[in-house]
Amino acid sequence: MKVFLSWSGELSHKVAIELREWLPFVIQSVEPYVSSEDIDKGSRWSIDIAKELEDSSFGILCVTPQNIDAQWLNFEAGALSKAFSTSNVSPFLFGLKPSDLKKSPLLQFQSTLYDKKDLLKLILSINNILGKEKLDESKLKTTFDVWFEQLKSKLDPLLKEVPTSENKQIEKTHDKSNEAIEEILDLTREQFKILRNPEIILPPTYLAHVIKELNQNSTVDAQVIRDLDYGYRNLRRSLSNIPEEFIFENKELELALNRLERSIIYLKENHKRNRLDSRLFNE
Template sequence: MGASAKPRATYNIFLSWSGIRSKWIAETFREWLPLTLQACKPWMSAKDIEKGTRSLQEIAKALQGVRFGISFLTPENLTEPWILYEAGALTRNVDDKSRLYTVLLGGLQSPDVKPPLGILQHTRPTKADMLSLVQSINLAISDDPLTEKQVETVFEQFWSRLQERLHSMPVAEEEVDAKRSPDDMIAEILEIVRSEKAITTNVVWPTTGVRFVPTESNFIPGGSGYTFGEPFWAQTENSLAPSPSKKTFFIKLKNNPTIQMVEGNYAIEDPAGTLVVFNSSGVTIRRFDKSVERWGEAK
C-alpha cells in the first residue's frame, strides 16, 4: 500500500470508504470530481481500513475545513466500524453550508441502509442522481458557485468516464468480513485507539451537543454485536452502554398552525429538508418529508 496523502487545509471534500469496491469508487471520485468542478479538492485515506492502519489523527486533520462528505456504501461495508466512525466524525462539520451524502453501490437500495447512515441523503449510481450530487457539491464548497447550466455542461463532458468506472467496479469480496466475530472487530478498533492515545480531537453531535472523544471505553462488547459510545448508535438491544435520555421535540409544519410534540432520543434534519425523530436504537419514530417550517427540543 502507498502512503496516505498528507491532509492540507485546502481540502474541502472528505471521501469515506471501506473495502475493495468502496475504495475503487472513492479513488475514481478523487480523480473525477476536480475534472467536473475545479473547486473540488477531495481527500481520502490511501491505507487499507481492514488492516487497521487508518490513523485517527490523519482523519481529524483531513476534516478541518471540509464542506462536503461522501460515504461510499456497499452491502459488505454497511456495518464496518470505520464507515460508522467517519460518518459520525463528519457530522462535526455539518452546518448550513456543509453536507454529508452517501453513494449506494453494489445494488444497495435506500431501505437497505439503516440508521445512522440511513438518515443521510442517498445517491444512486445513475446519471440523474450523480448530476444532482455534483450540483449539491458545487453549492456547498464554493462561495461563488457555477450556475446549474454550467455544471450540467461540464458534467455531460465527463460523465462517460465515471459511468465506465461504475460499470467496471470489482465483484464483491469473499464473505471474509461477514464471518468476523464482534470481538474481532472490537480488537481491530482498540488497536487503532491504543496507538492514538495522544489524540484529543472530539466530535460534537449537532442535535444534542454531546462531545465525544474516542477511547477504549467507547467500544463495549454487547449481545450479538458491538457498541460505539454515543453518538454513533452502532448498538444492539443488549448493549452494555447506557441508553440516552428521551427528549421531546416540537415540530411546526408549513401551512399548519398546530405545533406537534414528539418524544424520541434524537432528531435529524437532512440536507433535503426531511426531519426524522428516532430512538437510541436507530428506529424511526416519526418522519416529516420536506414539510417542516421549524423544530427544536422542547424545554
Template structure:
C-alpha cells in the same frame, strides 16, 4: 472546497480514488481527500482524521453491501456530520438500493451511483457550496461530458463485487471496534482537536460504542434481559 471521501474495503478504495479524480474534472475547484489505507483494518489514525476534518465542507461515503456494517466507515460518517452537518454527508451507493441502507447511515440522504439525475444533484450540491459556484448550464455540460466514465466505473464495480457479501458475526464487529478504541487511546492528544460537542455513537447490532472527546471511549453490549433472551 474540501471534500472528505470515506471508504472501506480494497475494491471500494479503487473506486474512491477514481471518484476523487472524476470530481475534479467536473468541478475543478474541489479538493478531495481520502486516506490511502484501508479503514477496515483500523489503521487510520485519530489525529489524521481530526486534522483532515478541519476545513472539510462536504463528505461522500462510498457505500456498498460489503462495507456498510464497517464500524470505521460509520465512525467517519458520524465524525464528518459533526463537523459539517448532516445535510453535507452523502452516502454514494454503488451496489445498494436506498431502501437497503441500514443503521446510522440510514439517517443521511443517499445517492444512487447508477442514477444520472441523482448524481447530478450531488454534484450540484457541492457546487452550490462555493461562494462563486459554476453557472448551472456550465456545470451540467461538464457533468454530462464526464458522466459516461463514472457510469462505466460503477458498472464494472457491480460486476466484480459479490451480490451477497459474507455477513460478519458479532465477535468480528466487536474486535474491530476495540481496535478503533485502542487507536484512540494511543493518540489521546488528538482529542484536543475536537470540541466537547463532537461525540460519536456507533451502533452495530447489539454493540454500542460511544466516543466522547473529553471522557474517552466506552463499549456497551446489552445484557440478555434487555435483548429479550
C-alpha cells in the same frame, strides 16, 4: 473546497479513488481527499486525516454491500456529521438502494444512488456550498454530461466485484411494496430533520417573543400558550412515529421535551391564576 471521501473495504476504496479522480474534472475548485491507509491496520484515524476532515466542507461515504455495517464507516459518518451539517454528507450507494439502509445509522443522511440523475444532484449540492467559486448551473450540467460517461466506464466494471448472492439480494425491483418502503424512508428522513432541528416547529424568534412577553408582563396571552402547546405536541408526535432503532441521542431529546412540557404546564397554571385574579379584582 475540500471533499472528504470515506471508505471501508477494498471495493469501497476503489470507488472512492475513482470519485477522487473524477470530481475535479466536473468542478475544478474541488479538492477530494481519500486516505490510502488500510483500515485493518487500525492506524487510519491519524492526525493528518483528522486535519483533512476539519478542513473539508463536504463528505461522501462510499457504501457497498460489503461494508454497509462496517463500524469504521459509521464512525466516520458520525465524525462528518459533527464537523458540518448533515446536508453536506451523502452516502454514495454503490450496488445498493436507499431501503438497504433501513437498519443503518446512515439512514439519517440524504443518499446518492449510482445513476446519472442522482449523481447530478450530488454535484449540484457540492456546487451550492462553493460560495464565490460557485459555477453557473447550466454550464455545470453541460460539463457533468460530458464527464459522466467517463466515470461510468470506470465504475461499471467494479459492479462485477459484488458477490452474486448479494447482487440478487440488492437487485432493484419496481413493485408497489418496494416503492412504499422508499416512501416511508423518505418520511422518516424528514422526521429526523425535525428532531435534529426542533426550531422547524418552534422557531427561535417565536420562543424569544414568548420569553420577552414573560419578562414584560406576568400574564401571557392564551393564544401564545396554545401555539406553544401545539408545537410541543407536534414534536411529540414526530418522535412517536419514528422506530426506536432510528432514534439517536434519545435521552437528551427526551430530557429537553420534558423540560419544555413542564414549562408549558407552568404557563397554563399561571394563566389560570391570572384570569382568576383579574376577575376578583374587577369585581
